[in-house]
Amino acid sequence: MIKLDSKVPEGKLEEKWTNHKFNMKLVNPANKRKYDIIVVGTGLAGASAAASLGELGYNVKAFTFHDSARRAHSIAAQGGINAAKNYQNDGDSVYRLFYDTVKGGDFRSREANVYRLAEVSNNIIDQCVAQGVPFARDYGGLLDNRSFGGALVSRTFYAKGQTGQQLLLGAYTAMNRQVNLGTVKLYTRREMLDVVVVDGIAKGIVVRNMLTGEIEKYSAHAVILATGGYANTYFLSTSAMNCNVTAIWRAHKKGAAFANPCFTQIHPTCLPVHGENQSKLTLMSESLRNDGRIWVSKIKNDMRKPNDIPEEERDYFLERKYPTYGNLSPRDISSRAAKEAYDDGRGAQGQEAVYLDFQEAINRLGKKVIEERYGNLFEIYQTITGDNPYEVPMKIYPAPHYTMGGLWVDYNLMSTIPGLFVAGEANFSDHGANRLGASALMQGLADGYFIIPYTIGNYLAGDKPILVQTDHPEFNKVQKEIEDFISKLLSIKGKKTVDDFHKQLGRIMWNKVGMGRNEKGLKEAIEEIRQLRKEFWKDVNVVGVSNDVNQCLERAGRVADYLELGELMALDALNRNESCGGHFREEYQTPEGEALRNDEEYTFVSAWEFKDVGKWELNKEPLEFESIKLATRSYK
Amino acid sequence: MSHQKLNLTLKVWRQINAESRGTFEEYKVAVSPDSSFLEMLDDINNELERKNLEPITFESDCREGICGTCGLVINGQPHGPIPRIATCQLHMRNFKEGDTIYIEPFRAKAFPIIKDLMVDRSAMDRIMEAGGFISVNTGSVPDGNAIPIPKDIASESMDAASCIGCGACVAACKNASAMLFVSAKVSQFALLPQGQPERYRRVESMVKVMDEYGFGSCSNTYACEAECPKGISIKNIARMNRDYFMAKLKTENLEA
């Protein structure tokens, strides 16, 4: 049993972070260069942490499996980043951003963490502007804002439809500056395969050099994992091809508790699957739902072209079921309704898709207005699908997009392994059971720029960890384990490809641990995943050798981890007998089909402790709400 | 959606490592027109793996045209025949039944081939590290609205900043010049007030490293602009040239 101490500071909510910063121990500036810190991952959280720690004078080693630190998937975030600047004079405040985020997360996040996030949100904007991030501006030359889902104020800052790209490049350039100054040493094309824990404390990592296949060891006084989420467990998701869970999963197996694995976000407006060889899904901006009407045919297995289906045979199911919100119903409700239509055999032309139709809006507003509003999105749609949305209704379907769960961390963002910190999407900390739009970028940068640089100093000055050399027996042991793991994968020489297994796992996850979950399905999923895992280790074929570039081997290792994580996601979902945010248990819903929380029994974070493959122990961190009163999440 | 599959002949560049000689290998495929170009390669790879043959090594990540990881030269054109998209956004419906498609890696002395279609583009990062930043530490910065920036200047800076660092400009240029890539970063900061203090120092150090890595010079053929998936303008190159001359005339730096 792990002891879960959230280490939330005493005092009033508004003063916690300020007091904590004052109470934290500091490292003597002259001694900082004597401390080595490893940062794994160079996305928003990783790059910003590496840059900030480098600036402070620490010796940073940054690792990425990409060829360049600029490629992380943070780059694909489109919408924007929230901050409580209240530049629009519309009543925003730190408290409101905090409240919206806790409510959006369906009251399953830690109050103190979220408040701190809202507090530092303003510093992020200032920081990024100073770095030369070209945010959108109005004619007076001041920063522009747009509004986003889940909030009644305009607090989202953006740079065209490429906010994630610009923020990542900002962090990347800040880190590059430190590389130039010599405080950060960058290791590209290295995939972290394990963390080295000596006497219960994180002391370094073991990576595979993806060019030579060499297993390399690196030691440090502290390790930060900023390696993103695990939506690729579903095979098809909006994550990049190489996003994976390996770094945090291996850390989990070394003792770091995994929190809320079942909290996954399914985004309603993605492009549907076109065929068996589909490799990933593309998100279309949610703003399309402002003018598009969502429908399917009333008739089952209707293979007619959408324009041949007469008006009276169309079922505008969101408008029918949710007359108040209609096509603008929240993400989870819209996603589930689309799934129900498909399950009912009424998917668009038999596909896993529903129509998003602009005909009515074009007739009402004219093509020109629609073109101004959505022109570039329509272009992207046509590039990918070949259909012209001005003439034929779009086809959309929900897809896994973000994972709120991750490694459990305390207020200092340290996992249950001392010395192992976790930042960004890789931790579980701030979004509860559902993340609001434009909050992922905010959290990644908050962790990296403004939180970890403080808390890691406190750890180093307080715990005074000792550097272990890489020839320590534990390092050698881990290296040996990794080498054995790789040779085992290469020696199976079965009949099925790595992708075959990944796709099969994805199907199980999507059907049974996806948008709607129930006890029966989850139990079946657990069985099926166990079966599949067994089969994987008997029948997978990993082509090639270990001491060369081998993308097949890279994927195989990741899929091996998904096959373990998938089971935990199902187990967590099975264990949480309530519906909240992205986790919808069909048994627990209101008569209107809304999520039904069970605050009495489930106001806690599930932190799973790894015992053996397929065996976990549940630890609970109770969530206490001092400032906010728990309420039913209603957007009516 | 059409269900008729396209029958194509692919000639794919295969090369074991940087030192070895590469050759084209032929693959016959039947592919759905709705499939993307990279999904077609995924398919071939799965087939190869089933036969216990080495899959084709190629890189890609986001498959949304923003990360800049992918990049193949398709029938002589970086990112293929359709303008303003990355390889990952190219779909097979843009090809015809019976087409023969040559797939080659980006070729430049500064981009050595690692394996098959995978090249080493780290020289671009080295250029960035030399000066592609604004020197501000975390924390000590003024309010975001302290310096107003005209809307059109911010948006011009944004256009330059939208470079995805894929290297298609280098691959397309007959001189393998990285001027479009470097000038995009130089321009982004040269336009903004925040970038002024280091404006001339930046361009000098970045150009210096660019030259050290053996990229060619710019012949103003503008192939880079034509092939850039983000349509970065060659006006940025003009701006960089201007700044470079000014740097040489104004600064007291005798070294760079």
Add this chain to the structure above:
Amino acid sequence: MGWLFKALNSSIGKKFVMALTGVCLILFLVIHLINNLTLYFGPETFNTVVKNLDGIKPLIRVIEVILGLIFILHIFNGVRLWIENKIARGTGYTIKGSSKNADIFSRTMILSGSIIFIFLVIHLRTFWMSFNFDHTLKESHRYYEAVVSAFQDPVYSSFYLFAMILLGFHLNHGFQSAFQTFGWNHKKYFPFIEKFGMVYAWGTALLFASIPIYFYFYGGK
């Protein structure tokens, strides 16, 4: 002055030298063309012009030396860039896609330049050498007649014509390219520069080319 040498040998510096020498040559071509066009005014005008130029020989010599240096710099740098750029590319593509992303003028600069260079050598031999060092010609002042007789040779005239077409190619790209290299690319003015460059390039080439055609067919009569 080490910094200047370094700057001019950088990738941008070398292009600057190309552009600057190119612009000088463009200006020279204008003067040369005006001189040539006096051929259309008959033997007396042309012969007088050449005679007068002969009268200020010392000044002409100085200008010729400067011009020669500019030519050498332009050619030397051009060839050097071509070699360096070839090395920067390394292995070429099996399928050439350049026709799809760049115009023919910009892609053929080294080719058009080389042929113009060959033309230049022959041209110096036929006209410059004889105008300067042929004593009978210098005494008789029958320059016009010498030109006319040279253009009676179909091989020479067709080569002249061919070289002028390539000069058009070279200038068509070179003119606007020089401005881009100097950094003078502006949304408002650059389209004008491009158009002006095109008119200049083909205007110059055609006017130069018209002379051998005229004299070949009409023999100056």
